[in-house]
Amino acid sequence: MELVLSxxxxxxxxxxxxxxxxxxxxxxxxxxxxxxxxxxxxxPQHTWPLEYWKPxxxxxxxxxxxxxxxxxxxxxxxxxxxxxxxxTGGADLNGFLxxxxxxxxxxxxxxxxxxxxxxxxxxxIPRDDLWNENREFFLRIAGEAREKDVTVLLKNQCxxxxxxxxxxxxxxxxxxxxxxxxxxxxxxxxxxxFCMDVGICNLCGQNMYxxxxxxxxxxxxxxxxxxxxxxxxxxxxxxxxNGGALQTDWLNLIRGxxxxxxxxxxxxxxxxxxxxxxxxxxxxxxxxxxxxxxYFCWQIRMESMLKKYPSRVLFGAGNMCRNxxxxxxxxxxxxxxxxxxxxxxxxxxxxxxxxxxxxxxxxEPDTVILICNTFYRExxxxxxxxxxxxxxxxxxxxxxxxxxxxRLEREG
Amino acid sequence: MLSIxxxxxxxxxxxxxxxxxxxxxxxxxxxxxxxxxxxxxNTDLYRQKRNSFFDxxxxxxxxxxxxxxxxxxxxxxxxxxxxxxxxxxVPGGTRTLNDYLWKEVAPKSLQICSFLECRYxxxxxxxMVRYLGSEEKEWEQTEKLIDFLAPTAKELGIVLCMxxxxxxxxxxxxxxxxxxxxxxxxxxxRINEKYRTEVLGFCFDTGHANLVGIDMESFLTxxxxxxxxxxIHDNDGISDLHQIPFVFTKSRENAPSTDWDGFxxxxxxxxxxQTLSFETAPALDAFPKALRQDALELIAKCGKYFADxxxxxxxxxxxxxxxxxxxx
Numbered sequence: 001m002e003l004v005l006s007x008x009x010x011x012x013x014x015x016x017x018x019x020x021x022x023x024x025x026x027x028x029x030x031x032x033x034x035x036x037x038x039x040x041x042x043x044p045q046h047t048w049p050l051e052y053w054k055p056x057x058x059x060x061x062x063x064x065x066x067x068x069x070x071x072x073x074x075x076x077x078x079x080x081x082x083x084x085x086x087x088t089g090g091a092d093l094n095g096f097l098x099x100x101x102x103x104x105x106x107x108x109x110x111x112x113x114x115x116x117x118x119x120x121x122x123x124x125i126p127r128d129d130l131w132n133e134n135r136e137f138f139l140r141i142a143g144e145a146r147e148k149d150v151t152v153l154l155k156n157q158c159x160x161x162x163x164x165x166x167x168x169x170x171x172x173x174x175x176x177x178x179x180x181x182x183x184x185x186x187x188x189x190x191x192x193x194f195c196m197d198v199g200i201c202n203l204c205g206q207n208m209y210x211x212x213x214x215x216x217x218x219x220x221x222x223x224x225x226x227x228x229x230x231x232x233x234x235x236x237x238x239x240x241x242n243g244g245a246l247q248t249d250w251l252n253l254i255r256g257x258x259x260x261x262x263x264x265x266x267x268x269x270x271x272x273x274x275x276x277x278x279x280x281x282x283x284x285x286x287x288x289x290x291x292x293x294x295y296f297c298w299q300i301r302m303e304s305m306l307k308k309y310p311s312r313v314l315f316g317a318g319n320m321c322r323n324x325x326x327x328x329x330x331x332x333x334x335x336x337x338x339x340x341x342x343x344x345x346x347x348x349x350x351x352x353x354x355x356x357x358x359x360x361x362x363x364e365p366d367t368v369i370l371i372c373n374t375f376y377r378e379x380x381x382x383x384x385x386x387x388x389x390x391x392x393x394x395x396x397x398x399x400x401x402x403x404x405x406x407r408l409e410r411e412g
Numbered sequence: 413m414l415s416i417x418x419x420x421x422x423x424x425x426x427x428x429x430x431x432x433x434x435x436x437x438x439x440x441x442x443x444x445x446x447x448x449x450x451x452x453x454n455t456d457l458y459r460q461k462r463n464s465f466f467d468x469x470x471x472x473x474x475x476x477x478x479x480x481x482x483x484x485x486x487x488x489x490x491x492x493x494x495x496x497x498x499x500x501x502v503p504g505g506t507r508t509l510n511d512y513l514w515k516e517v518a519p520k521s522l523q524i525c526s527f528l529e530c531r532y533x534x535x536x537x538x539x540m541v542r543y544l545g546s547e548e549k550e551w552e553q554t555e556k557l558i559d560f561l562a563p564t565a566k567e568l569g570i571v572l573c574m575x576x577x578x579x580x581x582x583x584x585x586x587x588x589x590x591x592x593x594x595x596x597x598x599x600x601x602r603i604n605e606k607y608r609t610e611v612l613g614f615c616f617d618t619g620h621a622n623l624v625g626i627d628m629e630s631f632l633t634x635x636x637x638x639x640x641x642x643x644i645h646d647n648d649g650i651s652d653l654h655q656i657p658f659v660f661t662k663s664r665e666n667a668p669s670t671d672w673d674g675f676x677x678x679x680x681x682x683x684x685x686q687t688l689s690f691e692t693a694p695a696l697d698a699f700p701k702a703l704r705q706d707a708l709e710l711i712a713k714c715g716k717y718f719a720d721x722x723x724x725x726x727x728x729x730x731x732x733x734x735x736x737x738x739x740x
Binding site for chain 2: 127158161162163164165166167171174202203204205206207209210228229230240241242243244245246247248249251252255401402403404405406
């Protein structure tokens with residue numbers, strides 16, 4: 001999986017040095033070459049600069065960012081086209097976007113980037129003509145894409161219905177899959193794939209598990225961003241909350257990505273969160289953003305972590321242990337579990353013997369100890385103090401493939 | 413010919429049902445959506461509480477509702493559809509409660525539906541994606557309920573209607589059971605084939621569709637004749653407000669933020685000929701008592717407007733312009 005950050009809201013296109021430096025220091029290595037930076041589409045009263053913008057200058061405009069980025073060791077594996085808003089229609093927006101896309105593919109070649117994210121043409125196009133108009137659009141860029149070894153990723157799009165954002169083109173996973181397959185069939189190779197924008201799925205209240213599993217292997221990139229389900233913002237994940245609860249269905253997103261063994265580009269877009277952060281706070285925000293992106297990657301790969309070890313024991317005999325046994329107990333059975341609660345020692349829990357932590361000293365050295373308790377760091381410290389040589393990993397049950405209806409409640 | 417209906421909740425009183433039915437008829441409603449769900453409230457069920465209303469035998473329940481039947485007939489109002497109490501399964505609820513909902517409430521709802529000569533009984537599918545892991549597994553549970561009820565429904569000539577519902581995360585309402593039209597079509601056809609008659613149909617809820625940005629025109633078009641029942645109401649796209657159509661806007665131009673044109677086009681395309689039924693009881697609560705009559709009349713007029721627009725077949729070609737602007 002490639003972890004990528006969108007520099008929007010972080011990097012100043014005219015003086016990119018500081019923003020890129022903050023990004024690099026936070027531990028990011030890969031960036032999206034996000035063309036919306038050039039258009040400042042998120043500024044109020046934005047209009048598309050059709051009159052004076054020259055698409056052929058695209059690469060030149062982005063060059064300061066690219067050069068500075070490369071200087072500090074950042075690479076650009078993905079180029080993304082800007083998404084038009086219907087309000088900024090203009091005379092020939094679709095023609096402009098078509099030229100921009102062609103130049104975008106050329107820019108991919110110059111940058112050495114192999115993934116190009118494109119939204120559909122839809123402004124003013126009748127529903128029944130969408131396929132034909134877009135077919136022509138995509139086939140027109142397919143030749144150049146082949147030459148430059150670029151995969152074109154179609155991205156889901158919502159529709160602005162009198163201010164209400166509703167499902168638009170490619171919001172149906174099966175329909176989107178059919179488009180990708182038809183385009184690939186027409187060009188005779190796998191030149192097209194899909195990029196899922198989580199923010200769009202959230203605005204449309206979609207079941208993300210169904211969306212992802214319908215796309216399957218076609219899903220090559222996922223844009224992670226948060227919003228409140230009604231405003232099209234790009235917030236840092238887990239920050240759109242209401243009454244202490246998350247407003248995005250991260251559970252079904254992670255379930256879906258695990259199910260298809262997603263291994264593509266995981267792109268973090270925090271444009272709106274970063275835009276309002278003080279320059280003083282940005283380095284700290286970026287470090288936290290990196291942790292969030294790493295966390296997603298870790299969650300998606302949870303099972304591959306379990307697979308890595310020949311045998312395992314659990315630490316914790318509570319709800320998390322119970323959830324482990326429900327979802328992974330058959331495939332990755334633990335030898336036993338242990339717990340600090342003396343009352344549980346030598347009892348049975350979910351088919352496992354509960355032992356005292358001291359029992360861990362008898363383990364084979366390659367047996368992993370999986371901490372199944374939310375007091376991770378405290379328990380890890382306890383285990384480190386025991387001077388055990390075994391690998392120690394955290395297990396987490398926030399995004400299980402299924403859950404019990406109830407939670408165990410123990411006294412004390 | 414399209415009929416126009418509204419919920420009985422907030423309009424028809426058990427103490428004197430004839431008054432409410434006559435009032436509705438006078439305003440232009442010729443159908444009602446019988447709110448059986450009011451007799452066993454979902455808010456109580458989610459708190460693991462229930463009253464004893466459905467402890468009555470089927471015969472006693474029929475006797476209880478006999479005045480409604482008589483009053484509706486006398487006023488010329490048809491009970492077109494009925495809403496079964498919901499949920500039929502409370503996740504984490506006691507076995508006793510869930511058994512009661514499944515084995516007592518659901519079958520008795522069928523009996524009452526039949527007694528009131530109502531053809532369509534709307535039920536809510538199970539909401540269990542979080543626990544079971546996928547919508548498919550959730551549907552397996554709903555299908556068990558359908559299989560339990562279908563033989564009786566077939567015998568009584570009742571069509572069970574699944575509805576598009578929502579779920580939620582931190583107050584953000586997201587799609588729930590019945591929001592995939594592709595799956596709904598496959599399931600309805602398969603189950604009807606299995607029972608060799610129409611035991612399952614669809615209840616399209618405009619408000620729930622609006623909450624999750626569903627394209628109403630394509631959804632309705634895909635449903636076709638499987639669409640039996642409507643729950644027409646409006647909201648702001650954020651909360652399930654059950655208000656009168658055309659009241660919400662999100663732009664300075666004050667154009668409606670719900671795609672009512674798409675709704676009309678969809679029904680027109682499939683030649684919908686059932687009842688335009690409004691699920692707008694909460695809207696009546698919003699008005700002072702002195703204005704409720706006017707509010708009900710406005711709902712009836714909305715129904716008349718929808719009926720006229722749906723039946724205006726000659727406007728299909730005129731609306732080509734409208735269609736071409738769909739994405740603009």
